[in-house]
Amino acid sequence: MLEGGVVGQSVQRVDGLVKVTGESYFAADEKVPAALVLKVLRSRVAHAVVKRIDISEAEKIPGVVRVFTYADIPGENSYGIMVKDQPVLTDKIRFIGDAIALVVAENPDAARKGAEAVKVETEELPPLYDVWSAMAEGAPPIHDKGNILTVGRVKKGDAAAALSRADVVISRLYRTQRVEHLYLETEAGIAYPEHNGLTIKVSTQNPHYDRRDVARVLGLPMNRVRIIQTPTGGGFGGKLDISVQCFLALAAWKLRRPVRMLYDREESFIATAKRHPFIIDYTSGANREGQLLAVKVRIIGDTGAYASYGPATLIRAAVHATGPYEVPSVDIEGLCVYTNNPFSGAMRGFGTPQMAFAFESQMDLLAQALQISPLEIRRRNILRPGSATATGQVLSDSVGIAKTLAAAWEKACQVMPGLGGENQ
Amino acid sequence: MDRFPLHMKVNGTQMTVDVDPGMRLLDVLRDVLGLTGTKEGCGEGECGVCSVILDGKIVDSCLVLAPQVQGREIITIEGVARNGELDILQEAFLEAGAVQCGFCTPGMILAGKALLDKNSHPDRREIARAISGNLCRCTGYAKIVKAVELAAARRSGKEGATGA
Amino acid sequence: MFELDAYYQPESLAVALELLAKSDGKLRPLAGGTDLVPALAKRKIHCPGLIDLSAVSELRAIIAREHEIQIGSMSTFAQIEEFLVIRNRFPLLSEAAASVGSPQIRNTGTIGGNIANASPAADMVTALIALEAEVRLDSSEGFRTVPLQNILEGAGKTHIRPQEIITNILIRPLAPGSRSGYIKLGRRRALAIARLNLAVILAVHENKISLARVALGAVGPNPCRSSALETTLEGQQISSTLVDTFASEAEKEVVRMLGSRPSVSYKQEAVKGIARELLPRLFSSTEGVVA
Numbered sequence: 001m002l003e004g005g006v007v008g009q010s011v012q013r014v015d016g017l018v019k020v021t022g023e024s025y026f027a028a029d030e031k032v033p034a035a036l037v038l039k040v041l042r043s044r045v046a047h048a049v050v051k052r053i054d055i056s057e058a059e060k061i062p063g064v065v066r067v068f069t070y071a072d073i074p075g076e077n078s079y080g081i082m083v084k085d086q087p088v089l090t091d092k093i094r095f096i097g098d099a100i101a102l103v104v105a106e107n108p109d110a111a112r113k114g115a116e117a118v119k120v121e122t123e124e125l126p127p128l129y130d131v132w133s134a135m136a137e138g139a140p141p142i143h144d145k146g147n148i149l150t151v152g153r154v155k156k157g158d159a160a161a162a163l164s165r166a167d168v169v170i171s172r173l174y175r176t177q178r179v180e181h182l183y184l185e186t187e188a189g190i191a192y193p194e195h196n197g198l199t200i201k202v203s204t205q206n207p208h209y210d211r212r213d214v215a216r217v218l219g220l221p222m223n224r225v226r227i228i229q230t231p232t233g234g235g236f237g238g239k240l241d242i243s244v245q246c247f248l249a250l251a252a253w254k255l256r257r258p259v260r261m262l263y264d265r266e267e268s269f270i271a272t273a274k275r276h277p278f279i280i281d282y283t284s285g286a287n288r289e290g291q292l293l294a295v296k297v298r299i300i301g302d303t304g305a306y307a308s309y310g311p312a313t314l315i316r317a318a319v320h321a322t323g324p325y326e327v328p329s330v331d332i333e334g335l336c337v338y339t340n341n342p343f344s345g346a347m348r349g350f351g352t353p354q355m356a357f358a359f360e361s362q363m364d365l366l367a368q369a370l371q372i373s374p375l376e377i378r379r380r381n382i383l384r385p386g387s388a389t390a391t392g393q394v395l396s397d398s399v400g401i402a403k404t405l406a407a408a409w410e411k412a413c414q415v416m417p418g419l420g421g422e423n424q
Numbered sequence: 425m426d427r428f429p430l431h432m433k434v435n436g437t438q439m440t441v442d443v444d445p446g447m448r449l450l451d452v453l454r455d456v457l458g459l460t461g462t463k464e465g466c467g468e469g470e471c472g473v474c475s476v477i478l479d480g481k482i483v484d485s486c487l488v489l490a491p492q493v494q495g496r497e498i499i500t501i502e503g504v505a506r507n508g509e510l511d512i513l514q515e516a517f518l519e520a521g522a523v524q525c526g527f528c529t530p531g532m533i534l535a536g537k538a539l540l541d542k543n544s545h546p547d548r549r550e551i552a553r554a555i556s557g558n559l560c561r562c563t564g565y566a567k568i569v570k571a572v573e574l575a576a577a578r579r580s581g582k583e584g585a586t587g588a
Numbered sequence: 589m590f591e592l593d594a595y596y597q598p599e600s601l602a603v604a605l606e607l608l609a610k611s612d613g614k615l616r617p618l619a620g621g622t623d624l625v626p627a628l629a630k631r632k633i634h635c636p637g638l639i640d641l642s643a644v645s646e647l648r649a650i651i652a653r654e655h656e657i658q659i660g661s662m663s664t665f666a667q668i669e670e671f672l673v674i675r676n677r678f679p680l681l682s683e684a685a686a687s688v689g690s691p692q693i694r695n696t697g698t699i700g701g702n703i704a705n706a707s708p709a710a711d712m713v714t715a716l717i718a719l720e721a722e723v724r725l726d727s728s729e730g731f732r733t734v735p736l737q738n739i740l741e742g743a744g745k746t747h748i749r750p751q752e753i754i755t756n757i758l759i760r761p762l763a764p765g766s767r768s769g770y771i772k773l774g775r776r777r778a779l780a781i782a783r784l785n786l787a788v789i790l791a792v793h794e795n796k797i798s799l800a801r802v803a804l805g806a807v808g809p810n811p812c813r814s815s816a817l818e819t820t821l822e823g824q825q826i827s828s829t830l831v832d833t834f835a836s837e838a839e840k841e842v843v844r845m846l847g848s849r850p851s852v853s854y855k856q857e858a859v860k861g862i863a864r865e866l867l868p869r870l871f872s873s874t875e876g877v878v879a
Contacts, residue, residue, distance in 0.1 A: 012518050019526030020514040020533060022461020022501030029460035109589075184465045184473050184527040184561050233463075233527030234561045265466045266630075425592055445595035445638075448629060468626040469693055470779055481666070481695040486629070487622045488696060491597055492642045535691065556778035557690025 015231060027188035027203040027230040028262050035190060036065055038247050038261040039111035041101040041118045042270065046127035046340040047142070048093040050120060053101060058117035063110025065257075067118060068102040068250055075219030079242050081209055083307035085143055086343075088217055088246040093122065094142055094305035095340050097270035104251045104259065127340040131279060131300045134339045142305065142338040149303060149336040150311040154318045154390050157329030162294035166285030170365045174282060174358040178302075179275035181347055185233020186268040191248035192258035197224030200248055205235040213242055214249045225249070237346030241273050241308050273308050273345030276301040278317065278354040284362045290370050290377045294329035297321045297358075301344065301351070303336050308345030310336040317351035322390045323359040324401040325381040330390045375409055428491045434459070435503025443490045450474045450485040453500060461501035461530045465559075472558030475531035476500050482538040482557070501530035504537060513537055513575040520571035524562035531558045536572040544580055546572070590628045594637030601644050601726065604753060608639060609728040613750040615639050619662060619701035622693050647700070647755060650674070657761070661700025661754040665712070666691075668699060677761055680768035680787050684715035687772045690779045700754040703736065706810060708743050709782040714805035715770050716757065717813060718787035724756040725749075733758065740810035766791045766799075771866040773858055782806045784855055786838075786862050790821065790870055797821045804838075807845040807855065814841050826871040834867055835860040 018024040055067040070077055070089045078084040090098050101118045105111035128134040134147040141147060163169055189202030197220070204210055207227040215222045232239060244261040251259045263271065281298040299317050303310030318334035367377040382401045388394050413419050427442040434457065443452055453459045453476070465471035467486050474485045477499040504511045513536050516522070523529050532555060539546055539554035546554065551572045552565075560568060594615060598604040608615055615637040618624055627633045641647060647662035652673040659668065668674055669685040688694050688702075688711045702712045703723065713736070721736045725748060736757075739747045748754065762768065768789040774780025785805040791798045800821035805811035820837045824830050838859045846852040 010521075013521075013523060015526070016518045016523045017510075019523045019529050020510065020517050021505055022459075022530045024526055025460070026463070026527065028464070029454075031458070182561055183525070184471055184559060185463070185525070186465070231526060234525045236561070265468075425595070428595065428597075444589060444592075446590040446592040446628070448589070448625060451589050467629060469622055469689070472690065472692060475692060478695070482691050483696050484622075484692040487620075487625050487692070489618065489621055489625050489638075489640065491595065491640055492618075492621060494597065494643065538691075553778075554691060557692040 019231075024231050026185055026233055027190065027201060028185075030190045030201060030230070030260070032190050032192070032258045032260055035192075035258040035260040036104050036106065036251065036255070037108050037111050038244075038251055038259055039103045039105070039108070039115045040099045040247060040267075040271075041103065041115040041120070042267075043090075043093040043096060043098040043100055045093060045122060045124055046096050046129070047125040047140070048122035049125065050091045050093060050100065051123055052121040054119040054121075055101065057119065058101075058103060058114045061105075061110055061114050061117055063106040064103060064114040065106065066104045066251070066255060067114060068104070068254070069100070072254065073217060073250065074253070075215075075217050077217070079213035079217060079246060080307055081206070081240065081309055082311050083149070084216075086242070086306040086308075088250060095342055097342060098305065099247075099271070102247050102250065104255060129340060131302050131335075131337045131339060134337050135300075135335075142340060147338045149307055149338055150314065151336075152311070152315040152318050152334040154321070154330060154332040156390060156392060157294070159294040159296050159329040159331035162329040163283065163285040163296060166293050167288040168366060168369045169283060169285045170362055170369060171281075171283040172358075172362065172365065174278070174280040174361065176278045176280075176354040176357055178277045178342070178344070179347060180269055181234070181236040181238030181272075181274075183234025183236060183238060186263045186265055187239070187243035187272065188260075188262040189230070189244045189248050190258065190260045191252035193252060193256050194226070197226065198249060198253050199226045199228065200245055200252075201228040201230050202245055202248070203232045203239060204229050204243075204245070205232060205237070205239040206241075209240070210242060210245045214245055217246045218249055218253050220253075236348050237309075237350070238273050240346050243272055270342070273347070274304070274342050275347040276303060276310065276313050276344040276351060276354070278302075278351075280355070280358040282358045282362055284366060286366050286370065286377075288370070290366065290372050290380050292325055292327045292381050295322060295327050295332070295362075297330075297332045299332070299334040299355070301334065301336050302339050302341055304339055304341040304343035306343040307336070307338075308343050309350070310344060313344070313346065313351040317355050319391055320352045320355050321359065323356060324383050325359070325363070325378075326383050326387045327390060332390065375405070378405060430490055430493070431495055432493050433497040435499060445489070445491050447490045448486055449476070449488040449490050449493055449498075452490045453485060453498075459500050459502050463527055463530065465527070469557075470559070471528075472531045472535065473528055475534045475558060477534055477538050480538065480541065482535050482554075484557070499534070499537075501534060504533060511537070512578050513540065513572070516571040516575035516578065517568075520567050520574055522564060522567040522571035524560075524564050528558055528560045528562075532560065532568055536568075536575065539572070540576055540579060544576060546576060548573070590631065592637060595640065596638070597640045597643050599643045599645075601646050601753070601755065604639055604641060604644055605726060605728040605751070608753065609751045611637065611639075617641055617704075617753050619704070620664065620696045620698040621701075622689070622697040623701065623705050641753070652677075655760065657759045659699055659757040659759070661703075661756060662698050665689075665694035665697050665699070665702075668712075669694065678719060678759065678768065680715045680718065680770040680789065681712075681759075683770040684711045684772075684785075684787065687711050687770065687782075687785075693779075699757055703739075703757070704746060704748060704754055706740055706742070706744050706746050707781075708809055708811070709785065709806040710811065711772060711782055711785060711805070713740070714785045714803045714811035715787045716759070717811050718768070718789050718801045718803035719759050719762075720801070722758040723754055724758060725752040726755045727751045727753070731755070737810075737812065742809040762789060763791055763799075765793070767870045769866050769870050771862045773862050783851075784842075784858055784862060785811070786859070786866060788866060788870060792826060795826050797824050797826060804841070804845070804859075807842050816841050828868070831864060831867045831871070835863040838863045
């Protein structure tokens with residue numbers, strides 16, 4: 001190792017000191033004199049068309065400076081990492097929590113009262129709360145192109161034929177739940193006009209994407225928008241999406257004033273991405289020796305009202321549907337489906353934890369059916385150097401799962417004295 | 425509504441501030457005194473990021489109404505280091521790698537301090553219980569417990585002069 | 589921050605009661621604040637004014653007498669948990685106090701607030717009901733002393749009159765040799781509202797249970813005694829068979845108390861688990877035995 005190098009050394013994190021003293025400035029800690037505060041009026045219904053928005057009473061409330069609606073967006077009223085399908089302020093409501101109006105005020109109290117005073121007339125549409133009704137024939141389209149956003153497939157060999165030859169076939173339907181990231185720091189940011197452009201300091205995981213979407217919404221060239229990522233108090237994938245960025249941008253740009261915004265915990269729950277709930281229809285086939293022959297998997301991910309990272313999550317889920325096991329023939333399909341639920345996006349593992357629940361349960365059920373131990377069936381199927389994955393990639397070098405499995409077993413025997421013997 | 429003349433000692437300084445009686449202690453610390461090391465995470469006592477030490481005891485400043493601290497003493501994260509010198513606990517957090525995103529850190533350090541000020545030789549179970557009102561969503565609990573253990577050992581001088 | 593029309597911080601009980609009497613129901617007593625402050629700050633409730641009891645030192649005393657223990661209503665959970673006489677004489681009460689919320693909540697929340705809040709899952713209340721605790725309510729007109737279970741009127745509801753303040757909680761000592769314990773089931777160990785809680789007091793002579801008091805919480809509008817479960821124990825020899833009998837009777841009792849509520853299928857199973865954890869502890873060891 002090089003003299004003074006850091007590889008293999010324990011080093012202190014560069015921002016550690018200011019974090020233990022309480023000096024680290026998170027977005028909500030930024031001191032901005034004379035900043036106006038923002039509050040979003042959010043929808044209380046899941047699916048509706050906005051007919052009329054009356055802001056006249058709201059703008060009369062003392063302390064309220066301006067109320068913006070979809071009509072005030074200078075550029076394109078749409079953003080999104082993979083699909084530009086989410087409006088900053090909407091005229092079509094797609095989930096409970098969709099943003100309808102943005103109130104700019106001198107203080108939080110006026111902003112709250114302003115939001116309460118905005119009158120919205122809507123024409124409700126049938127809400128679609130599950131993927132089955134969203135995919136049903138004649139379901140009202142949540143977006144123009146329909147409710148099935150993407151279909152991704154992974155195919156190798158002839159899975160149907162292999163399953164018909166299998167000595168044991170296990171079919172199960174798995175469901176996983178929606179999960180909130182719950183980073184301790186809720187979404188927050190400040191924005192101010194600077195030179196001939198705009199600067200936004202924000203709690204985010206994706207400053208470059210933020211910049212592109214903010215410029216798009218304001219109708220500005222990218223070089224006039226600057227995004228500064230503040231120390232981010234947890235993200236776990238949930239701060240990859242736009243949250244407060246476009247609201248801050250709109251208000252600061254239109255009013256040429258510094259502005260600030262902070263979600264409380266409730267708004268953070270309502271308005272931001274979740275882990276995709278999956279419905280996984282999983283069929284596995286193995287021979288008498290416990291060797292996997294084929295899997296047929298259909299995954300339906302509920303991406304809610306907006307795409308966010310949904311298409312990528314479902315592709316990743318399909319690619320990882322076989323887990324760390326070698327399967328000669330696969331037929332896997334991953335569907336990303338719009339519903340009127342809170343939108344789903346990236347969260348730690350990106351679709352693979354949901355799949356792990358299914359493929360590991362399948363392995364246990366196969367072991368049970370074949371009367372071999374759960375450990376043994378895994379030993380017989382794990383990927384090893386030379387194995388091919390579901391997508392046909394041949395793993396030529398090291399593969400960690402055999403070592404991991406051995407270490408896990410050793411640890412299990414230590415902490416669970418009853419184990420051993422029959423399970424070996 | 426009349427403002428309430430709040431006398432209190434914050435980080436060793438006696439002060440009087442006129443507050444609106446509907447303010448929480450958290451609001452006074454952050455918005456009036458500018459002590460933004462104290463965070464707000466949930467506003468209902470679930471997460472502990474707003475923890476401060478009140479008369480030697482750890483409390484959630486989002487659950488305390490400002491006038492309730494009349495005549496009492498408060499220590500926030502800004503009052504833990506003295507004269508620019510880190511507390512043993514702060515050093516231990518840095519060394520043990522107990523700081524990740526940093527949002528829970530002020531509350532965790534104060535919960536650890538409230539424990540060590542009362543119990544200089546806590547065991548793991550006691551440490552876990554002392555920080556049980558503080559969430560870390562980066563899930564760095566093992567290292568946080570280790571940091572408190574390290575600080576306890578150093579405070580009682582077990583480690584001698586050679587350090588870690 | 590939230591709006592208040594009036595805020596008082598009296599330094600004596602007499603002044604607090606006078607303010608309350610004059611307020612025409614517009615003022616509400618503020619105890620520890622762990623429930624009231626966030627509810628007001630989030631505008632879930634509104635009240636025009638508060639009488640903050642934090643400066644009334646006479647409500648903070650815990651006094652142990654020969655024939656009773658008197659706990660001031662503003663005593664925090666942490667004070668109750670740590671008070672030595674309570675630990676020795678009423679172990680279930682210190683166990684219940686230790687199970688509340690988090691260190692932060694225990695340092696702030698009070699026994700009086702826990703009672704007045706009348707939550708179906710209130711940790712302290714289940715233990716206090718088993719102890720046959722009485723509550724002293726004061727007003728500017730005088731005072732009355734009422735058994736705790738008689739002032740609970742449903743979830744979030746009590747018979748406390750608008751001009752009254754809970755001043756003290758009174759508990760008579762248990763007979764020497766009595767054993768008591770409290771157990772709580774939450775979704776996790778800290779900061780969890782009880783899904784179920786169970787308090788048991790036993791007097792045991794030569795391995796035979798001469799007296800049993802059993803209270804269950806989070807199975808109805810307020811925690812309450814269960815005479816069926818007391819009968820199951822009384823007069824019986826302590827044995828592992830009795831644990832099994834008690835667990836299955838507890839299941840029936842939970843089903844009876846919860847009726848058709850959706851949580852019944854979970855709680856009828858879960859109650860057996862907490863019963864199997866608590867009872868053997870009381871049967872086998874010297875733990876929880878009143879000195």
